[in-house]
Amino acid sequence: MRPTTNDLAREADVSLATVDRVLNDRAGVSAKTQARVNAAIKKLGYTRDVTAANLAKKRQYKLIFVLPDDSSQFQKTLTEEIESASIRASSERSSIQLIKVPPNDPHALVKELRKCQRRRVDGIAIMAPETPQVRDAISELKENNIAVVALVSDQPKSQCDHFIGINNVAAGRTAAKLMGRFVPNKPGKIIVITNSLQSHDSVDRRLGFDETMRERFSHLMVLPTLEGHNDRNRVKQALTNATRNYDNVVGVYSLSSGNRAIMQDLASDKFPAPLVVVAHELTSHTRKALQNESIDAVITQNTGHIVRSAVRVLRAKSDQVEIDSSQERVRIEIVLKENLG
């Protein structure tokens, strides 16, 4: 059985009140007594029973997810997961709120984060490209003792407590390996398409893709990235141009999830049949495309896991408790029709 505060009091030969003062660093304990209590904590291996403490405190974890308000399918999936987490949250002493801010508008984001500070939240999960403004806002949050995790897109130079997401360079490499081994083993060209190369994720993926392509599949030529900007017609146009301008296209790599148009165009057999398509993010659309074989492979990260992980990490950081890092690692998943499950 775990030691309790009473065990500590007995061991350190002090009263329960003093133990309490030390544990919750309340004033009025001499250095000597503090040391005695800390020694007892160490000796008995005491750890606070967080559930009992939360009961006594009537604690509610106020957690906020801040996402860019774009209309991509990935956002939608993430939103759904956050909403479903929010329902379960109440039975775990947490309240989860989702705030959407205009994409690529650091100012608006910072304003929202300030608002959170005033509302005394316990933790914030931020999905946003890294910019100096955001970095500063995160520092400010940390000064106010608010737990912060970066979601999906890392904030490497910030004070952020944790990053929950995948290494996009490795994801790009994985895509390249699949692409390279799925297309016939002879020269050919690969189309790369994305919403926007402004996003750090896309750039990293392209980087990883090119690296592995160069190292392992030098007989394949990777074409310049086409940017679709979430505009269906633009994507269509770009693809048509690409196939007109380049012969011997053997594969398409979609860096982002929002390329519904691609799947549709590919389905409407505009292309010669054996075209290998690799895309990112498992959504209802890519799922369907895998099923009808208009996509060959999807590289994805489990959004449900990401959201649950964010909640666990934010709670742990807010309690200053250790996290189980193996549980919180997000994997780069490869999904084929066969393991869609």
Place this chain on the structure above:
Amino acid sequence: MRPTTNDLAREADVSLATVDRVLNDRAGVSAKTQARVNAAIKKLGYTRDVTAANLAKKRQYKLIFVLPDDSSQFQKTLTEEIESASIRASSERSSIQLIKVPPNDPHALVKELRKCQRRRVDGIAIMAPETPQVRDAISELKENNIAVVALVSDQPKSQCDHFIGINNVAAGRTAAKLMGRFVPNKPGKIIVITNSLQSHDSVDRRLGFDETMRERFSHLMVLPTLEGHNDRNRVKQALTNATRNYDNVVGVYSLSSGNRAIMQDLASDKFPAPLVVVAHELTSHTRKALQNESIDAVITQNTGHIVRSAVRVLRAKSDQVEIDSSQERVRIEIVLKENLG
């Protein structure tokens, strides 16, 4: 804020004691009053605060993992995860014990399960091939109100509460898809090797593999399964024979994890270079083999997740609480060198 028992008492216009009697089905409440309390529960959406209840009860979940005592690398990995879960368990009011029984000895297994019953455990995770004896033992456990989950290997016809593992037919299909697309697109032969076809998993994987191979890659010929029986030399011999007897071998599919010998033989370039190898279960050995490219792809299930999931499900079942099934689904993971992470 969630409603409490006091809210229920007020709503149903009864005393706290009566609410308590209903909630913990203690005797001495008239049907009418019971209905009133139940109505209040429904109206207020009351759910028991499990953490407070556990505090009051000083509850400790006694959980047992029963695994076959074989020496495969997969077992080792699983064992490590159970041990690490066991360390964390104490801070979650749980104690986890690992029991190893002789493999393929239903009698020994049943004996251990009986022992658990006498020790009044809360839940048992069983990894064992499905046999009538085991099925009966599980029924017995369920009669004694012990939560039971099947681990890795399903017990479909048993009274088991839950299965934690993957669909091995689908896993075999996934392996086939990778194999079929990784080898050159022309006729060739595939060697299939396993420890033993006695295990249900291996049979299912082979089944799925053959299905997809037949449907999609009929130019490839899948050879009869070689059984290694955990014997290094036997594996070596079988492989040597196979390569002697069959020309044009283009791939090797390892159904089970315990085929250390394969990787070593493959590494010692006994085979013509471009031989595609697909194996199951990510262990320290297959990990290394991926890294040095002697294996092309590994199909795996996350053992850490499996163990954590088993613990969560056993606790939930023992409390008769809903589980979050999306969190408990084990995915068929594809691991390449690039997404080893």
Place this chain on the structure above:
DNA sequence: ACAATTTTGAGGTACGTACCTCAAGTTTTA
């Protein structure tokens, strides 16, 4: 050596639930 200050202990209440006892009230049965 005295007052002022700091430190410590004793005791309480609370969180939401579990489980216990005892007495009073209500219904059933003989």
Place this chain on the structure above:
DNA sequence: TAAAACTTGAGGTACGTACCTCAAAATTGT
């Protein structure tokens, strides 16, 4: 209709922690 059986309420203690008050003790400064 009285005894027996059942039903209900009131009240208590406990789990491990948080947070409060007040008084006693120990230490400090003058």
